[in-house]
Amino acid sequence: MAEGGDRMEQLPPARPLDSIDRDILRILQTDGRASIRSVADRVHVSRANAYARINRLMDDGVIRGFSARVNHERAGQGASAYITLKIVQNSWRTVREQLQALPGAAHIALVSGDFDVLLLVHTPDNRTLRELVLTRLQSIPEVLSTRTLLVFEETDLDPGPGSAGDPLRDS
Known part of the structure:
Protein backbone atom coordinates (compact mmCIF):
# COMPACT_ATOMS: atom_id res chain seq x y z
CA MET A 1 0.00 0.00 0.00
CA ALA A 2 2.90 2.33 0.60
CA GLU A 3 3.67 2.40 -3.10
CA GLY A 4 4.47 5.87 -4.32
CA GLY A 5 4.03 8.37 -1.51
CA ASP A 6 7.14 10.17 -0.33
CA ARG A 7 9.37 7.60 -2.05
CA MET A 8 8.56 9.18 -5.40
CA GLU A 9 9.80 12.56 -4.16
CA GLN A 10 13.26 11.08 -3.52
CA LEU A 11 13.76 9.66 -7.02
CA PRO A 12 15.71 11.51 -9.68
CA PRO A 13 13.68 12.64 -12.70
CA ALA A 14 12.72 9.71 -14.92
CA ARG A 15 14.47 9.48 -18.24
CA PRO A 16 12.30 9.93 -21.34
CA LEU A 17 10.57 6.76 -22.54
CA ASP A 18 10.98 5.60 -26.11
CA SER A 19 8.54 3.42 -28.06
CA ILE A 20 10.22 0.20 -26.88
CA ASP A 21 9.91 1.27 -23.23
CA ARG A 22 6.22 2.07 -23.76
CA ASP A 23 5.69 -1.32 -25.45
CA ILE A 24 7.39 -3.06 -22.53
CA LEU A 25 5.14 -1.21 -20.09
CA ARG A 26 2.02 -2.23 -22.04
CA ILE A 27 3.11 -5.88 -22.04
CA LEU A 28 3.85 -5.90 -18.30
CA GLN A 29 0.59 -4.09 -17.48
CA THR A 30 -1.30 -6.78 -19.38
CA ASP A 31 0.78 -9.69 -18.05
CA GLY A 32 3.10 -8.94 -15.15
CA ARG A 33 4.22 -12.57 -15.28
CA ALA A 34 5.66 -12.25 -18.79
CA SER A 35 9.17 -13.65 -18.95
CA ILE A 36 12.15 -11.64 -20.12
CA ARG A 37 12.34 -13.89 -23.18
CA SER A 38 8.70 -13.22 -24.04
CA VAL A 39 9.04 -9.45 -23.55
CA ALA A 40 12.25 -9.35 -25.60
CA ASP A 41 10.68 -11.34 -28.45
CA ARG A 42 7.56 -9.16 -28.52
CA VAL A 43 9.47 -5.85 -28.66
CA HIS A 44 12.23 -7.23 -30.92
CA VAL A 45 15.24 -6.66 -28.65
CA SER A 46 17.74 -9.01 -27.02
CA ARG A 47 16.96 -10.52 -23.62
CA ALA A 48 19.83 -8.51 -22.12
CA ASN A 49 18.38 -5.30 -23.54
CA ALA A 50 14.87 -6.12 -22.26
CA TYR A 51 16.27 -6.98 -18.82
CA ALA A 52 18.27 -3.73 -18.69
CA ARG A 53 15.27 -1.66 -19.79
CA ILE A 54 12.95 -3.22 -17.19
CA ASN A 55 15.56 -2.68 -14.48
CA ARG A 56 15.95 0.97 -15.56
CA LEU A 57 12.18 1.46 -15.52
CA MET A 58 12.13 0.04 -11.99
CA ASP A 59 15.13 2.11 -10.86
CA ASP A 60 13.53 5.27 -12.28
CA GLY A 61 10.30 4.53 -10.40
CA VAL A 62 8.27 4.14 -13.60
CA ILE A 63 7.49 0.53 -12.64
CA ARG A 64 6.54 0.59 -8.96
CA GLY A 65 5.98 -3.12 -8.52
CA PHE A 66 3.99 -6.16 -9.56
CA SER A 67 0.82 -7.47 -8.01
CA ALA A 68 -2.00 -9.95 -8.35
CA ARG A 69 -5.54 -8.92 -9.26
CA VAL A 70 -7.72 -10.40 -6.54
CA ASN A 71 -11.39 -11.36 -6.58
CA HIS A 72 -12.10 -9.91 -3.14
CA GLU A 73 -15.39 -11.72 -2.69
CA ARG A 74 -13.78 -15.12 -3.31
CA ALA A 75 -10.92 -14.11 -1.00
CA GLY A 76 -13.34 -13.61 1.89
CA GLN A 77 -13.63 -9.84 1.54
CA GLY A 78 -17.24 -9.60 0.41
CA ALA A 79 -17.82 -5.95 1.39
CA SER A 80 -16.02 -3.20 -0.51
CA ALA A 81 -16.51 0.54 -0.27
CA TYR A 82 -15.10 3.82 -1.40
CA ILE A 83 -14.97 6.17 1.54
CA THR A 84 -14.60 9.91 1.08
CA LEU A 85 -13.02 11.90 3.88
CA LYS A 86 -12.83 15.58 4.67
CA ILE A 87 -9.72 16.23 6.72
CA VAL A 88 -8.11 19.09 8.64
CA GLN A 89 -6.09 21.30 6.30
CA ASN A 90 -2.40 20.29 6.06
CA SER A 91 -2.95 16.96 7.86
CA TRP A 92 -2.54 14.72 4.78
CA ARG A 93 0.71 13.02 5.84
CA THR A 94 -0.59 12.24 9.32
CA VAL A 95 -3.92 10.96 8.01
CA ARG A 96 -2.25 8.93 5.25
CA GLU A 97 -0.09 7.07 7.78
CA GLN A 98 -3.15 6.16 9.84
CA LEU A 99 -5.13 5.07 6.77
CA GLN A 100 -2.29 2.86 5.57
CA ALA A 101 -2.50 0.95 8.86
CA LEU A 102 -6.21 0.16 8.42
CA PRO A 103 -7.04 -3.48 7.73
CA GLY A 104 -8.45 -3.82 4.23
CA ALA A 105 -7.20 -0.45 2.94
CA ALA A 106 -6.48 -0.99 -0.76
CA HIS A 107 -6.04 2.50 -2.22
CA ILE A 108 -5.64 5.97 -0.76
CA ALA A 109 -5.68 9.17 -2.81
CA LEU A 110 -5.47 12.86 -1.97
CA VAL A 111 -7.95 14.48 -4.34
CA SER A 112 -9.55 17.81 -5.16
CA GLY A 113 -13.23 18.62 -5.03
CA ASP A 114 -15.91 18.27 -2.37
CA PHE A 115 -13.77 15.97 -0.23
CA ASP A 116 -10.04 15.58 0.41
CA VAL A 117 -9.30 11.85 0.48
CA LEU A 118 -10.66 8.86 -1.39
CA LEU A 119 -10.13 5.52 0.35
CA LEU A 120 -10.95 2.08 -1.06
CA VAL A 121 -11.41 -0.68 1.51
CA HIS A 122 -12.23 -4.39 1.34
CA THR A 123 -13.64 -6.09 4.43
CA PRO A 124 -15.11 -9.52 5.16
CA ASP A 125 -18.64 -8.18 5.69
CA ASN A 126 -20.76 -5.08 6.27
CA ARG A 127 -20.44 -5.33 10.05
CA THR A 128 -16.64 -5.14 9.79
CA LEU A 129 -16.98 -2.26 7.32
CA LEU A 137 -11.91 6.24 10.73
CA GLY A 160 -4.54 -9.29 -19.28
CA PRO A 161 -4.45 -12.90 -18.12
CA GLY A 162 -2.61 -11.98 -14.90
CA SER A 163 -0.24 -9.51 -13.39
CA ALA A 164 1.41 -11.38 -10.58
CA GLY A 165 4.96 -12.55 -10.43
CA ASP A 166 8.43 -11.56 -11.41
CA PRO A 167 8.95 -10.54 -15.04
CA LEU A 168 12.69 -10.80 -14.59
CA ARG A 169 12.67 -14.58 -14.67
CA ASP A 170 14.19 -16.08 -17.79
CA SER A 171 11.76 -18.72 -18.99
Whole structure:
Protein backbone atom coordinates (compact mmCIF):
# COMPACT_ATOMS: atom_id res chain seq x y z
CA MET A 1 0.00 0.00 0.00
CA ALA A 2 2.90 2.33 0.60
CA GLU A 3 3.67 2.40 -3.10
CA GLY A 4 4.47 5.87 -4.32
CA GLY A 5 4.03 8.37 -1.51
CA ASP A 6 7.14 10.17 -0.33
CA ARG A 7 9.37 7.60 -2.05
CA MET A 8 8.56 9.18 -5.40
CA GLU A 9 9.80 12.56 -4.16
CA GLN A 10 13.26 11.08 -3.52
CA LEU A 11 13.76 9.66 -7.02
CA PRO A 12 15.71 11.51 -9.68
CA PRO A 13 13.68 12.64 -12.70
CA ALA A 14 12.72 9.71 -14.92
CA ARG A 15 14.47 9.48 -18.24
CA PRO A 16 12.30 9.93 -21.34
CA LEU A 17 10.57 6.76 -22.54
CA ASP A 18 10.98 5.60 -26.11
CA SER A 19 8.54 3.42 -28.06
CA ILE A 20 10.22 0.20 -26.88
CA ASP A 21 9.91 1.27 -23.23
CA ARG A 22 6.22 2.07 -23.76
CA ASP A 23 5.69 -1.32 -25.45
CA ILE A 24 7.39 -3.06 -22.53
CA LEU A 25 5.14 -1.21 -20.09
CA ARG A 26 2.02 -2.23 -22.04
CA ILE A 27 3.11 -5.88 -22.04
CA LEU A 28 3.85 -5.90 -18.30
CA GLN A 29 0.59 -4.09 -17.48
CA THR A 30 -1.30 -6.78 -19.38
CA ASP A 31 0.78 -9.69 -18.05
CA GLY A 32 3.10 -8.94 -15.15
CA ARG A 33 4.22 -12.57 -15.28
CA ALA A 34 5.66 -12.25 -18.79
CA SER A 35 9.17 -13.65 -18.95
CA ILE A 36 12.15 -11.64 -20.12
CA ARG A 37 12.34 -13.89 -23.18
CA SER A 38 8.70 -13.22 -24.04
CA VAL A 39 9.04 -9.45 -23.55
CA ALA A 40 12.25 -9.35 -25.60
CA ASP A 41 10.68 -11.34 -28.45
CA ARG A 42 7.56 -9.16 -28.52
CA VAL A 43 9.47 -5.85 -28.66
CA HIS A 44 12.23 -7.23 -30.92
CA VAL A 45 15.24 -6.66 -28.65
CA SER A 46 17.74 -9.01 -27.02
CA ARG A 47 16.96 -10.52 -23.62
CA ALA A 48 19.83 -8.51 -22.12
CA ASN A 49 18.38 -5.30 -23.54
CA ALA A 50 14.87 -6.12 -22.26
CA TYR A 51 16.27 -6.98 -18.82
CA ALA A 52 18.27 -3.73 -18.69
CA ARG A 53 15.27 -1.66 -19.79
CA ILE A 54 12.95 -3.22 -17.19
CA ASN A 55 15.56 -2.68 -14.48
CA ARG A 56 15.95 0.97 -15.56
CA LEU A 57 12.18 1.46 -15.52
CA MET A 58 12.13 0.04 -11.99
CA ASP A 59 15.13 2.11 -10.86
CA ASP A 60 13.53 5.27 -12.28
CA GLY A 61 10.30 4.53 -10.40
CA VAL A 62 8.27 4.14 -13.60
CA ILE A 63 7.49 0.53 -12.64
CA ARG A 64 6.54 0.59 -8.96
CA GLY A 65 5.98 -3.12 -8.52
CA PHE A 66 3.99 -6.16 -9.56
CA SER A 67 0.82 -7.47 -8.01
CA ALA A 68 -2.00 -9.95 -8.35
CA ARG A 69 -5.54 -8.92 -9.26
CA VAL A 70 -7.72 -10.40 -6.54
CA ASN A 71 -11.39 -11.36 -6.58
CA HIS A 72 -12.10 -9.91 -3.14
CA GLU A 73 -15.39 -11.72 -2.69
CA ARG A 74 -13.78 -15.12 -3.31
CA ALA A 75 -10.92 -14.11 -1.00
CA GLY A 76 -13.34 -13.61 1.89
CA GLN A 77 -13.63 -9.84 1.54
CA GLY A 78 -17.24 -9.60 0.41
CA ALA A 79 -17.82 -5.95 1.39
CA SER A 80 -16.02 -3.20 -0.51
CA ALA A 81 -16.51 0.54 -0.27
CA TYR A 82 -15.10 3.82 -1.40
CA ILE A 83 -14.97 6.17 1.54
CA THR A 84 -14.60 9.91 1.08
CA LEU A 85 -13.02 11.90 3.88
CA LYS A 86 -12.83 15.58 4.67
CA ILE A 87 -9.72 16.23 6.72
CA VAL A 88 -8.11 19.09 8.64
CA GLN A 89 -6.09 21.30 6.30
CA ASN A 90 -2.40 20.29 6.06
CA SER A 91 -2.95 16.96 7.86
CA TRP A 92 -2.54 14.72 4.78
CA ARG A 93 0.71 13.02 5.84
CA THR A 94 -0.59 12.24 9.32
CA VAL A 95 -3.92 10.96 8.01
CA ARG A 96 -2.25 8.93 5.25
CA GLU A 97 -0.09 7.07 7.78
CA GLN A 98 -3.15 6.16 9.84
CA LEU A 99 -5.13 5.07 6.77
CA GLN A 100 -2.29 2.86 5.57
CA ALA A 101 -2.50 0.95 8.86
CA LEU A 102 -6.21 0.16 8.42
CA PRO A 103 -7.04 -3.48 7.73
CA GLY A 104 -8.45 -3.82 4.23
CA ALA A 105 -7.20 -0.45 2.94
CA ALA A 106 -6.48 -0.99 -0.76
CA HIS A 107 -6.04 2.50 -2.22
CA ILE A 108 -5.64 5.97 -0.76
CA ALA A 109 -5.68 9.17 -2.81
CA LEU A 110 -5.47 12.86 -1.97
CA VAL A 111 -7.95 14.48 -4.34
CA SER A 112 -9.55 17.81 -5.16
CA GLY A 113 -13.23 18.62 -5.03
CA ASP A 114 -15.91 18.27 -2.37
CA PHE A 115 -13.77 15.97 -0.23
CA ASP A 116 -10.04 15.58 0.41
CA VAL A 117 -9.30 11.85 0.48
CA LEU A 118 -10.66 8.86 -1.39
CA LEU A 119 -10.13 5.52 0.35
CA LEU A 120 -10.95 2.08 -1.06
CA VAL A 121 -11.41 -0.68 1.51
CA HIS A 122 -12.23 -4.39 1.34
CA THR A 123 -13.64 -6.09 4.43
CA PRO A 124 -15.11 -9.52 5.16
CA ASP A 125 -18.64 -8.18 5.69
CA ASN A 126 -20.76 -5.08 6.27
CA ARG A 127 -20.44 -5.33 10.05
CA THR A 128 -16.64 -5.14 9.79
CA LEU A 129 -16.98 -2.26 7.32
CA ARG A 130 -19.29 -0.40 9.72
CA GLU A 131 -16.80 -0.87 12.58
CA LEU A 132 -13.95 0.34 10.39
CA VAL A 133 -15.83 3.52 9.49
CA LEU A 134 -17.53 4.31 12.80
CA THR A 135 -14.75 3.21 15.15
CA ARG A 136 -11.46 3.47 13.32
CA LEU A 137 -11.91 6.24 10.73
CA GLN A 138 -14.10 8.59 12.70
CA SER A 139 -11.78 8.36 15.72
CA ILE A 140 -8.89 9.90 13.76
CA PRO A 141 -8.79 13.48 15.10
CA GLU A 142 -7.91 15.00 11.71
CA VAL A 143 -10.91 13.37 9.98
CA LEU A 144 -13.75 15.90 9.93
CA SER A 145 -16.34 13.77 8.11
CA THR A 146 -16.75 10.61 6.04
CA ARG A 147 -19.15 9.34 3.41
CA THR A 148 -19.30 5.64 2.52
CA LEU A 149 -20.14 4.44 -0.98
CA LEU A 150 -20.80 0.68 -1.09
CA VAL A 151 -19.43 -1.19 -4.10
CA PHE A 152 -22.08 -3.51 -5.53
CA GLU A 153 -20.02 -4.83 -8.43
CA GLU A 154 -16.52 -4.30 -9.81
CA THR A 155 -15.18 -4.68 -13.33
CA ASP A 156 -11.47 -5.11 -13.91
CA LEU A 157 -10.45 -2.95 -16.88
CA ASP A 158 -7.08 -4.65 -17.30
CA PRO A 159 -7.70 -7.31 -19.99
CA GLY A 160 -4.54 -9.29 -19.28
CA PRO A 161 -4.45 -12.90 -18.12
CA GLY A 162 -2.61 -11.98 -14.90
CA SER A 163 -0.24 -9.51 -13.39
CA ALA A 164 1.41 -11.38 -10.58
CA GLY A 165 4.96 -12.55 -10.43
CA ASP A 166 8.43 -11.56 -11.41
CA PRO A 167 8.95 -10.54 -15.04
CA LEU A 168 12.69 -10.80 -14.59
CA ARG A 169 12.67 -14.58 -14.67
CA ASP A 170 14.19 -16.08 -17.79
CA SER A 171 11.76 -18.72 -18.99
